[in-house]
Amino acid sequence: MTHTKDFKSRGYLRIFASYYKPHWKLFLLDMVCALCICLVDLLFPMVSRAAMQDLLPNKLYTAFFAVMAALALAYVLKGVFYFIVTYWGHLLGVRMEADIRRDLFTHMQDLSFAFYDKNRTGQLMSRVTGDLFEITELAHHGPEDLFISSVTILGAFGIMLTIRWQLALVVFAVIPIFILFTSLTRKKMMKASIEVKAKLAGINGEVESSISGMRTAKAFANEDAESAKFNAANDQFRGAKRGYYRVMAFYQSGMEFFMGILSVVVIAFGGFLIMKEQMDFIDLTTFALYVTTFITPIRKLSAFVEQFMQGMAGFKRFVELMRVEPDIQDAPDARELTGVKGDILVDDVTFRYESSPEPVLEHVTLHVSPGETVAVVGPSGGGKSTLCQLIPRFYDATQGRILVDGQDVRELKQHSLRAQIGIVQQDVFLFAGTIYDNIRYGRPDATEAEIVEAAKRAEIYDDIMEMPNGFQTQVGERGVMLSGGQKQRVSIARIFLKNPPILILDEATSALDSVTEARIQSAFDALAVGRTTLIIAHRLSTIRSAHRIIVIDGCGIAEEGTHQQLMERNGEYAKLYQAQKSVSV
């Protein structure tokens, strides 16, 4: 499910608001409770004043205490509303956060290989985590902070006007100074906070690169140089933080100063009015209470502005990512590919990567019959993997067509096409979890018996049985590290489960011991029976067992034939073969 269309035509704020829509009931509840909180805060000084002015002088003590009891009850209710706003308000934020995360994740799954070529994993990860954090902070508190603050400011100001308008105007006159001071220092704070973030990113970069390169650093005995680089980044971060806290301290002390001055001005001017008998003590006390009620949301509002800016900056980056359209999409009238025999035709294909001016493949034509095994060989960087990636449509051919069972892959639903193809990559990726789950990845509804059978056929069963918890052994960082050869066999087991009619196998280039090599070879052979197989081959044994061999050399197919034919031809293949043979003997 992509939301690309909605993201394209709408503005940022409307998109942001649209995330509240499914949760409008919670939103409404949140706002009503927030309004009740404001009302209790606004009414308290007014009601106390009325009680003191009207009830006490007339000795209506029972009524006075009844009003006080009612106020106490109002605060009990306020506590309940506060609980609802804090708990449900955050829950609303959490739900939105989950929705935003889900949309982003789904969208990123839809993006094609070309997108991941252009964007670095680390940066994308920071977008999925860092940006979302700021967006959700805004989503959690934004609307209610804005609402409570605005209602309180307007309400308090209105009430101050009715108590003594001259005094209210004095307070009002101070507001622009507040706003000016706040916006000036906030700008500085924002700058300082961006600086802190940049330096933190620097530290993270250093840590990431140092930890990933730890083995190399140790091998070159360069730990000191690594530490020096890290310390420099750490010092810069410390300096940036010092700058940030200086601005923050300046801002907070400035605010305290202004508030103090405002109180003095109010009391002084109020005292003057009392002197002139235009105001009484109770009114002045009530007024002073409203000044506090009035100032707090102004401070909150200026913090909100900062939160809003940061959250929106994150949200803009999120929307930009959501607006990236996958290069490869299903055509509106795309067909399902079913009942595949496994006939592949690469028809006069030329392919160029976006980032490179030169094509990798030029006018390549290749026909693979159902059930045939074709070994693709050639120098490194010649385009073998590229050719194989065009068949499951990870990239689209720049020119020419790829046909599976006579159907152009661009006219098929990607899901149905890829369901018919099993791919064993050179660098197999295992997900965090058990071996069992990793094999089951090939077909999530497979039974235990099928999974065990697949492991046996992939010749990984014995290895699994020797692991501490058998099939339930955790793999990866929190568990057993598998060797390259074992990973490949887990991947082969996945494909046995998937049971597709077409196979693309990328043999590992790294050296394997002869037992492992033989096991992988026999697993590959078993897998290939009855399936159309393209195998990027590096080993002599694999090459020899193929029906046909093609040599790809940087612009296309240089040679094609059986091992025998190509050896007799004494060309590129014969040279590669001789070179390998001399290395492996």
Ligand code: ADP
């Ligand atoms: P082989 O599998 O024969 O070693 P590849 O198909 O991996 O060769 O690469 C062919 C050429 O395309 C190389 O020059 C390589 O640098 C380039 N290449 C491979 N993948 C990408 C990519 N994702 N983006 C840009 N260039 C690429």
